[in-house]
Amino acid sequence: MFYREAGDYKTSYSADNQTFPIRFDRYRYYVVLFVSFLVIPFIINDYWASAIFLPFLIYAIAAIGLNILVGYCGQVSLGTGGFMAVGAYACYKLMTAFPEVNIFFHVLLAGGVTAIVCVLFGLPSLRIKGFYLAVATLAAQFFLVWLFNRVPWFYNYSASGQINAPERTVFGIEVTGPNTEAWAVYLFCLVFLVGSAIIARNLTRGMTGRKWMAIRDMDIAAEIIGVNPLTAKLSAFAVSGFFIGISGALFFSVYLGAVEVGEAFGINKSFLVLFMIIIGGLGSIFGSFAGAAFLVLLPVFLKNVLVGSLGWPTDTAAHFEFLIVGALIIVFLIAEPHGLAQLWRVAKEKLRLWPFPH
Amino acid sequence: MPVAFLNFMEVTMNGLMAGVLYALVALGFVLIYKASGIFNYAQGVMALFSALTLVGIMEGQVPFSHLINALLGTEIHHFGWHINAFFGILFTMVVMVGLAYCVQRFVFRHLVGQEPIILFMATIGLAYFMEGLGDLMWGSDIKTLAVGLPQGGSFAIEDLTATWAAEGERYYGMYIDQLDIVATVVAAILVIALVLFAQYTKQGRAMRAVADDHQAALSVGISLNFIWVLVWSLAGFVAIVAGVMWGAKSGVQFSLSLIALKALPVLMLGGFTSIPGAIVGGLIIGVGEKLFEYQFGPMLGGATENWFAYVLALLFLVFRPQGLFGEKIIERV
Numbered sequence: 001m002f003y004r005e006a007g008d009y010k011t012s013y014s015a016d017n018q019t020f021p022i023r024f025d026r027y028r029y030y031v032v033l034f035v036s037f038l039v040i041p042f043i044i045n046d047y048w049a050s051a052i053f054l055p056f057l058i059y060a061i062a063a064i065g066l067n068i069l070v071g072y073c074g075q076v077s078l079g080t081g082g083f084m085a086v087g088a089y090a091c092y093k094l095m096t097a098f099p100e101v102n103i104f105f106h107v108l109l110a111g112g113v114t115a116i117v118c119v120l121f122g123l124p125s126l127r128i129k130g131f132y133l134a135v136a137t138l139a140a141q142f143f144l145v146w147l148f149n150r151v152p153w154f155y156n157y158s159a160s161g162q163i164n165a166p167e168r169t170v171f172g173i174e175v176t177g178p179n180t181e182a183w184a185v186y187l188f189c190l191v192f193l194v195g196s197a198i199i200a201r202n203l204t205r206g207m208t209g210r211k212w213m214a215i216r217d218m219d220i221a222a223e224i225i226g227v228n229p230l231t232a233k234l235s236a237f238a239v240s241g242f243f244i245g246i247s248g249a250l251f252f253s254v255y256l257g258a259v260e261v262g263e264a265f266g267i268n269k270s271f272l273v274l275f276m277i278i279i280g281g282l283g284s285i286f287g288s289f290a291g292a293a294f295l296v297l298l299p300v301f302l303k304n305v306l307v308g309s310l311g312w313p314t315d316t317a318a319h320f321e322f323l324i325v326g327a328l329i330i331v332f333l334i335a336e337p338h339g340l341a342q343l344w345r346v347a348k349e350k351l352r353l354w355p356f357p358h
Numbered sequence: 359m360p361v362a363f364l365n366f367m368e369v370t371m372n373g374l375m376a377g378v379l380y381a382l383v384a385l386g387f388v389l390i391y392k393a394s395g396i397f398n399y400a401q402g403v404m405a406l407f408s409a410l411t412l413v414g415i416m417e418g419q420v421p422f423s424h425l426i427n428a429l430l431g432t433e434i435h436h437f438g439w440h441i442n443a444f445f446g447i448l449f450t451m452v453v454m455v456g457l458a459y460c461v462q463r464f465v466f467r468h469l470v471g472q473e474p475i476i477l478f479m480a481t482i483g484l485a486y487f488m489e490g491l492g493d494l495m496w497g498s499d500i501k502t503l504a505v506g507l508p509q510g511g512s513f514a515i516e517d518l519t520a521t522w523a524a525e526g527e528r529y530y531g532m533y534i535d536q537l538d539i540v541a542t543v544v545a546a547i548l549v550i551a552l553v554l555f556a557q558y559t560k561q562g563r564a565m566r567a568v569a570d571d572h573q574a575a576l577s578v579g580i581s582l583n584f585i586w587v588l589v590w591s592l593a594g595f596v597a598i599v600a601g602v603m604w605g606a607k608s609g610v611q612f613s614l615s616l617i618a619l620k621a622l623p624v625l626m627l628g629g630f631t632s633i634p635g636a637i638v639g640g641l642i643i644g645v646g647e648k649l650f651e652y653q654f655g656p657m658l659g660g661a662t663e664n665w666f667a668y669v670l671a672l673l674f675l676v677f678r679p680q681g682l683f684g685e686k687i688i689e690r691v
Contacts, residue, residue, distance in 0.1 A: 124672055124675065124676055127675065127676050128676070128679050129679070130474070131397050131474070132626055132630075132679065132680075132681070134478075135623070135625070135626050135668075135671070136626065136668075136671070136672045136675060138619070138622060138623075138668055139623075139665060139668035139669050139671070139672045142664050142665035142668055143665040143668065145664075146661060146662070146664050146665050149661075150661065220689050220690075271482060274482075278476075278479045313424070315424075315498065316424045316425055319490045319493040319494040319498065320490060321490070322486050322487070322489050322490030322493070323486075323487055323491055323494060324490070325483075325490075326483045326486030326487025326489070326490060327483070327487050328483075329482070329483030329486065330465055330480055330483040330484065330487065333469065333472075333479060333480045333483065334465070334468040334480075337469075337472055337473075337476050
């Protein structure tokens with residue numbers, strides 16, 4: 001009744017090829033955009049921005065990036081934390097070296113730098129496959145974190161070894177530094193997220209995405225039908241690195257403001273983003289959003305319930321949180337290995353048939 | 359002998375013994391991977407969990423005391439008894455077997471036939487779960503593990519080697535940790551025991567059959583469920599040994615679970631499916647990273663041990679994608 005193609009006549013090729021071919025989907029998409037751009041900025045406050053919206057937006061970008069690599073191209077990567085650190089440090093170096101350039105371009109350039117680094121660490125993927133590759137990407141994680149810790153040039157020889165985001169503005173409104181408004185940083189991140197999602201969605205619908213998926217499903221067969229594994233794999237690494245770099249740059253400059261590399265971009269970050277795409281759904285852009293939202297909301301929710309309502313000590317609650325997150329991941333994998341996106345797909349099928357299921 | 363050469367020898371010795379400890383953790387991975395195709399990230403956390411349980415049992419701590427106190431408002435912490443190390447290890451073994459059964463029964467039995475990446479993610483979930491469980495059961499403070507293992511350097515070796523240096527050189531002998539020596543011996547015994555078990559017992563043969571071919575093993579009447587519980591228990595025993603050795607070395611704390619990350623490059627180098635590979639890989643990594651740190655560490659700013667093993671394994675894999683002793687990867691369309 002709600003969700004069906006019937007009666008929605010396409011009269012041109014562009015209408016037939018649009019991202020959301022079903023009218024209901026399209027309207028839903030417009031409503032979401034409307035709410036996120038024109039409603040939330042007016043009601044957001046500092047707590048909501050820093051506890052929920054900013055982490056969600058930034059992790060969603062990282063999850064889209066990783067999903068392209070793992071979910072679409074099938075190259076398992078555990079180096080996300082390291083690549084985010086590349087984005088953060090590239091952004092920092094650019095911000096301090098060229099203060100007159102708008103930070104918007106710094107973030108984009110940081111994404112570009114990360115893409116190059118990511119391709120470099122993606123080169124072994126041409127020889128190494130499966131778990132061997134997953135472990136090999138850990139090399140990137142440990143090497144990059146060590147590099148940013150030990151080479152003082154990266155943190156401009158500051159005594160603490162930390163990097164601090166200087167104040168920068170977009171259209172005269174501050175987006176980094178201590179005196180930012182919640183709505184400004186929210187919108188700044190949202191623009192990047194929407195841009196990333198649109199690019200990712202269209203890439204994965206087109207020839208590039210089909211090549212990636214062919215490589216994922218069976219790389220030898222893909223090679224035989226004429227997909228060049230070199231360009232397909234490395235382009236996936238590059239695009240993935242670009243998004244992850246952007247999210248790392250935003251994570252440092254807009255969200256945290258000051259970063260110590262081992263703490264902010266450690267191996268746990270890699271696992272967190274990987275969890276997001278597994279719980280959300282491998283090979284689905286919507287899944288990246290769902291997984292990021294789930295894993296950002298869950299700790300906040302657990303903390304509110306356990307510490308806020310039940311009055312447990314914070315450390316006990318923190319241990320319990322680990323236990324719950326671990327258990328939930330296992331339960332999810334058992335109940336629905338294809339993630340939240342699959343639940344959404346099933347729901348859509350049901351809706352399509354809805355009042356007359358037979 | 360010149361002092362530089364003696365120093366080089368000392369670093370090599372220490373590297374070899376560190377390598378044995380890495381190999382010990384890597385062994386647990388190989389056992390499970392061979393028998394069930396599960397890449398068990400939780401191996402490191404299993405070592406932490408077993409060490410925590412051992413300390414908790416020996417000290418007579420009440421499990422979940424923090425949680426109970428928070429819920430009921432009581433103030434209990436200890437049963438007030440102490441158990442000696444032998445029985446403590448015995449009880450810990452029982453706990454690990456129970457854990458192996460639960461893992462098989464409640465997690466992996468439901469995931470049979472899933473893709474390897476899903477199984478891998480499940481073990482990461484398991485790692486989080488056990489980390490939370492261990493801390494919740496026994497508290498998260500750093501504990502010392504007193505099972506009566508010797509501590510400190512070995513004076514005998516120090517005195518012996520001090521005489522090797524050339525006349526007139528200032529050389530005070532090699533520093534070799536006694537604990538490392540014990541660990542090496544224990545690891546060697548463990549490996550021999552495992553090999554004997556796999557080669558000569560009925561269960562060991564069944565285990566190897568499962569590792570070769572699941573369906574063929576099923577068809578001759580081997581229970582896959584039992585074998586999987588068995589390998590998880592064996593990995594649990596290996597985890598206890600690793601947990602005791604590393605726990606006695608640096609205290610039982612969260613960082614113990616990170617030894618899994620040290621074992622991964624060992625696995626890559628040696629091949630995921632080979633027990634000798636795990637040992638040889640462990641030794642190569644141990645010696646390699648110690649020597650690299652000794653030679654180039656000061657030049658590069660130190661702490662190269664964090665990544666050297668990975669980069670070494672990565673470079674190695676580019677030339678031999680299945681590792682040293684791994685089964686040749688044959689791909690068919």
